[in-house]
Amino acid sequence: MASGSNPAPKFANHAESGDSPLAGPEPAVATPGPERDSKQDQAQAAGLNAGLSPRLSPELNWLFVDLNSYFASVEQEVRPELRGKPVGVVPMMADTTCCIAASYEAKAHGVRTGTIVADAKRMCPGLILVEARHEIYVDYHHRIVEAVESCLPVTAVLSIDEMACRLMGRERPLLAALELGRKVKARIRERVGPTLRSSVGLATNRYLAKIASDMEKPDGLVALTLDILPEALRLLTLRDLPGIGSRTEKRLNEKGIRTMEELLALDCEQAGQLWGSVWGERLWHWLHGQDFDMSETEHLKSISHSHVLAPEMRTPEKAWAVAHKLLHKAAMRLRAGGLWASRIGLAIGFAGPRGQKVPVSTFGVPTKGWKAELKLSECQDNQTLIAALTRLWASRPTGKDGQDGREFDQPYFIGVHLGELVPDRLHSLNLFEGTEDAQSRTKLLAVMDQLNNKYGMSTLAPATMLTAYKAAPTRIAFHSIPDLF
Numbered sequence: 001m002a003s004g005s006n007p008a009p010k011f012a013n014h015a016e017s018g019d020s021p022l023a024g025p026e027p028a029v030a031t032p033g034p035e036r037d038s039k040q041d042q043a044q045a046a047g048l049n050a051g052l053s054p055r056l057s058p059e060l061n062w063l064f065v066d067l068n069s070y071f072a073s074v075e076q077e078v079r080p081e082l083r084g085k086p087v088g089v090v091p092m093m094a095d096t097t098c099c100i101a102a103s104y105e106a107k108a109h110g111v112r113t114g115t116i117v118a119d120a121k122r123m124c125p126g127l128i129l130v131e132a133r134h135e136i137y138v139d140y141h142h143r144i145v146e147a148v149e150s151c152l153p154v155t156a157v158l159s160i161d162e163m164a165c166r167l168m169g170r171e172r173p174l175l176a177a178l179e180l181g182r183k184v185k186a187r188i189r190e191r192v193g194p195t196l197r198s199s200v201g202l203a204t205n206r207y208l209a210k211i212a213s214d215m216e217k218p219d220g221l222v223a224l225t226l227d228i229l230p231e232a233l234r235l236l237t238l239r240d241l242p243g244i245g246s247r248t249e250k251r252l253n254e255k256g257i258r259t260m261e262e263l264l265a266l267d268c269e270q271a272g273q274l275w276g277s278v279w280g281e282r283l284w285h286w287l288h289g290q291d292f293d294m295s296e297t298e299h300l301k302s303i304s305h306s307h308v309l310a311p312e313m314r315t316p317e318k319a320w321a322v323a324h325k326l327l328h329k330a331a332m333r334l335r336a337g338g339l340w341a342s343r344i345g346l347a348i349g350f351a352g353p354r355g356q357k358v359p360v361s362t363f364g365v366p367t368k369g370w371k372a373e374l375k376l377s378e379c380q381d382n383q384t385l386i387a388a389l390t391r392l393w394a395s396r397p398t399g400k401d402g403q404d405g406r407e408f409d410q411p412y413f414i415g416v417h418l419g420e421l422v423p424d425r426l427h428s429l430n431l432f433e434g435t436e437d438a439q440s441r442t443k444l445l446a447v448m449d450q451l452n453n454k455y456g457m458s459t460l461a462p463a464t465m466l467t468a469y470k471a472a473p474t475r476i477a478f479h480s481i482p483d484l485f
């Protein structure tokens with residue numbers, strides 16, 4: 001059983017092989033022959049036929065590019081005096097902050113993304129700290145995308161240093177795909193800079209291709225063909241899978257799944273039950289190599305939360321606190337889903353005096369509804385969202401209604417809506433262009449969300465929410481929202 005430790009998978013690294021796909025070390029795939037054929041038959045019998053070819057050469061569908069130690073490598077590229085030295089990139093010069101990237105040389109001393117600066121200095125004497133310069137990283141990002149696109153089209157930009165390309169036709173057979181992988185890596189070095197090293201993963205679906213890109217670092221080139229898939233995955237730990245963090249791992253352990261072997265032994269239905277969501281079945285299909293069509297534009301389009309107020313909560317002050325809490329919940333889901341909102345809406349239902357002839361809501365309360373929306377520039381931070389909600393709240397009707405004489409002082413229903421959502425991959429290029437203020441806000445929010453996810457929703461929240469603490473209980477299990485790499 002693999003316990004905690006993470007042994008490096010033993011795969012041939014194709015990066016260093018020669019120009020010819022046939023030269024260099026043995027590729028990390030089974031060689032054509034009767035044995036592989038029988039494995040293919042087994043795989044086919046098990047329904048794992050995605051990417052399998054009637055020809056001898058296995059085929060791949062995705063090429064995944066991941067830059068290694070990206071921010072630190074860019075710094076070493078721009079400042080040659082840093083090359084070959086341990087470098088830690090930090091958001092600001094303070095011992096209490098943490099490294100957001102570490103060069104290979106610093107990693108050799110155990111410094112990682114997230115290592116507190118004071119610890120990093122202790123672990124790695126001579127560590128050179130460099131303040132992050134996001135505008136340069138974005139500039140290099142565009143140059144890397146261009147370099148990759150000079151070899152094949154980029155299907156999806158997944159983060160500042162990760163992109164996925166769908167392989168087509170003649171690019172798909174193993175040897176051609178490996179050749180393309182080498183070309184992409186070389187093109188990045190030639191056109192962007194020699195210190196920029198990347199790892200390329202090839203597989204039958206994007207999820208496995210990302211896993212493959214993680215198997216050899218730095219400078220890897222790994223093909224996860226179907227015939228070696230079960231063996232290769234068995235060498236990993238659960239935490240090596242994108243989307244499985246410490247919480248999910250703990251939950252899986254509690255349900256008796258501790259190793260990849262145990263996870264892979266499940267059938268699709270069991271995997272679905274284990275997660276209690278479509279994510280379990282998806283993961284099962286991915287881990288078995290299937291490439292189902294996951295539209296590049298598939299993402300949540302809106303997030304809404306609403307709450308019917310208990311009678312004692314039907315005052316403007318308490319209703320406002322509830323609106324605040326609903327927004328906080330929606331914003332956390334927004335960020336957990338890697339989404340940005342372009343529109344915010346507020347809906348209020350007002351309770352009318354009993355006995356008066358007014359429409360009755362589905363909750364049996366006499367009602368008059370009001371709602372309003374505001375357009376936002378893409379955002380996901382509490383400060384911007386709360387400011388927008390405050391404006392909406394201020395525009396609600398108050399006092400007496402001229403038409404039927406009812407007062408708008410008894411809100412009984414509150415709904416908050418975030419709409420026109422944009423996923424990270426379409427937004428992330430603007431993410432780093434913000435002011436320093438916006439950047440530190442983003443970092444602060446990430447920390448707040450982590451704490452809230454870990455210890456419960458209201459661990460850290462704006463003070464105005466205190467009244468609403470018990471009014472709108474959290475029903476969303478944030479840990480079940482997968483990170484879709």
Ligand SMILES: [Mg+2]
Binds near residue numbers: 067069161
């Ligand atoms: Mg990377």
